[in-house]
Amino acid sequence: MALPAPLLYPSTSEAALKLQFLGKEIADVQAPAAFIDLAVVKRNCRLMLETTSKLGVGFRAHVKTHKTTQLTKLQVGSETQSIKLVASTVAEIENLLPWLLECIAQGKDVNIVYGLPVSPSALHRLAVVARMLGEGTIGLFVDHPAHIKFLDSSATDWPGQIPVWMNIDVGYHREGVAARSAQLADVAYAVKASEHVRLAGVYTHMGHSYAVSSPGEALKHMAHELQGLEEGAIEFLKVAGAHETSNPNAQKVVLSLGATPTATSVQNLLEDTEGAGEYRAMIDKINQSFAVELHAGVYPVMDMQQLATRARPKQSLNDPTKSLLSFSDLGLRMLVEVASLYPDRTEKPEALIAAGSIVLGRDPCKSYEGWGVVSPWPQASDAHYDPEGSKTGWIVGRISQEHGILSWEGSTEHIRHLEIGEKLLVWPNHACIAGVNMGWYLVVDSDTANPEKIVDVWVRWRGW
Incomplete structure (x- = not known):
């Protein structure tokens, strides 16, 4: 049996670190060191959650930037009953496991997506976590029919049907395939033929949105991203149809879009910006047939790259004392x-x-x-x-x-x-x-x- 990451890659004792550093000041620490400002990350996380709630869309927090349980908790918020996450490594999921089990014990819904098209060598560890958390908690990316074969062959390790997420390529050319491609149709046929998987959603990462230089450009990229996902979902469902499920919250196929520039750009829709009504109407219309959700990872801490996108203005137009992206x-x-x-x-x-x-x-x-x-x-x-x-x-x-x-x-x-x-x-x-x-x-x-x-x-x- 494969050992989980916390045993294979033990970390320094948190208690020992606190004895070493708590109460000291920045200037007392030997460099190099990484400092996070709690006030800033709380504010950034709160703004994202408030925005998605007001827009009536879901939010899925990516944990790869920081790889900490503490910041993951801030990303989902203390009041939420739905824990939606993306992880880029199995280790991230395994390290979150103690907290996720606490969330389930509190009656919260846990839903994590493993953030790469699934590789066979990762399936056993992912299945172990899925059995601990329960059916439907671990979703897997697919963008090739061979992925479905791998999942079918390991289906006995999983609790119930395996939720799969179809990766759609909207122009970034990393993972995923185009909405009208033959490969997407091949995956849809494979899902339709399988008794062990069900389509949970379609997903894309618009990494080329880092090239934008204004809120208007970022919103245009967001709209292109969402329309590409909708097209991909429609084309997929033409072939595969919709799988029956007993979970009323999973009846709609999820359209998950984002990179931090496009995810944070929707915060402009709560401001008095040109075109805000049109973009909100587009989101509302697509949300009637699908469940629109945003995902992002670096937004809690931000960086010089994000500052350069200008996906939001420096200050709020409604409240000039409120910083948005500075x-x-x-x-x-x-x-x-x-x-x-x-x-x-x-x-x-x-x-x-x-x-x-x-x-x-x-x-x-x-x-x-x-x-x-x-x-x-x-x-x-x-x-x-x-x-x-x-x-x-x-x-x-x-x-x-x-x-x-x-x-x-x-x-x-x-x-x-x-x-x-x-x-x-x-x-x-x-x-x-x-x-x-x-x-x-x-x-x-x-x-x-x-x-x-x-x-x-x-x-x-x-x-x-």
């Missing part, structure tokens, strides 16, 4: 330390930090040529490099594996002078990658009297 909505910062200084380099002043790609990642950002932006911390001033503003300040201009090169951009008239040993907080380009090599997050809360004080430690799950 630097104040970035909940993850990486603590780094200055290792050396090079003020006389020919093109621009530079400095060395002991943090490269294994801390910050290598993903670029379309709004500037760098790998992270140095925040003003610990200074009270809000002066920092802004790709849409001053374009003056320190950025991570180049990276190697353990080395990062800071470069000063813009006029040097009011340069922020650095010292060797000085600690800095950096906003990374891509929060999902920046956290990968961190065993835990140190949590601070900017809504408290001391926003520098570490109030919690969240251990990241490991393994596959």
Whole structure:
């Protein structure tokens, strides 16, 4: 029997970490380290849940960005009776198992989708979790008829019918197939012929929505995504028909759409924005035949990539004091330390930090040529490099594996002078990658009297 990830990839003791870090301040911690601002992630999670509730659509939280139970709980909210999640590894599901069993004991509905077209080697572990959680709790992605054969051959390991989700490709060309493709029809025929699986929904990830630069563009991508899913579901059901089910909540086929830019773009529909009524009417119309749901993962912490999409305006149009997508909505910062200084380099002043790609990642950002932006911390001033503003300040201009090169951009008239040993907080380009090599997050809360004080430690799950 295969051992679950918590046994194969044991994590550092949470109790020991809390003894080490609780009560300390950011500046007391050895760099590099990852800091999450609890106030920011709570606000981002609450906004997503409030928006989807007001729009009458479902929401499915992706847990791959943070890989923690604590933030998963914030994503679904304390009041919900329906726990809908996406996970990119079996390990994520296995690590959530103790909490999910608590949710079931409380009478809550648990529904998790394994976020890749299912591979045969993962089926046994997924089936073990499904037996523990109950029939219909674990859904699987399919986009090839061979996936159905694999599921049929392992059906005796599963409790009841296996919910499958058809991956639709709406142009990103990662997983999935086009709505009118022969391959989609082949999968539909295989599902129709199988006694062991049932169609639960169709799903797409519109990763190319990261290229948008305004709320209007993001909403257009969202509409294209939703229409592509509707087309895919209609074409699938023409062949496969609808499977009977005793669960009244599963009677409608779910249309699950999202990447964070398109998922967060619907928050514009609660503002006085042009075209909001038209988009809401489209969602309402499709929701009559299907169950529309959004999914997203990086939105609780955000990052420089999300800031660059401008999927939401900086401030709410209805309430200008309310931030929607600005630097104040970035909940993850990486603590780094200055290792050396090079003020006389020919093109621009530079400095060395002991943090490269294994801390910050290598993903670029379309709004500037760098790998992270140095925040003003610990200074009270809000002066920092802004790709849409001053374009003056320190950025991570180049990276190697353990080395990062800071470069000063813009006029040097009011340069922020650095010292060797000085600690800095950096906003990374891509929060999902920046956290990968961190065993835990140190949590601070900017809504408290001391926003520098570490109030919690969240251990990241490991393994596959």
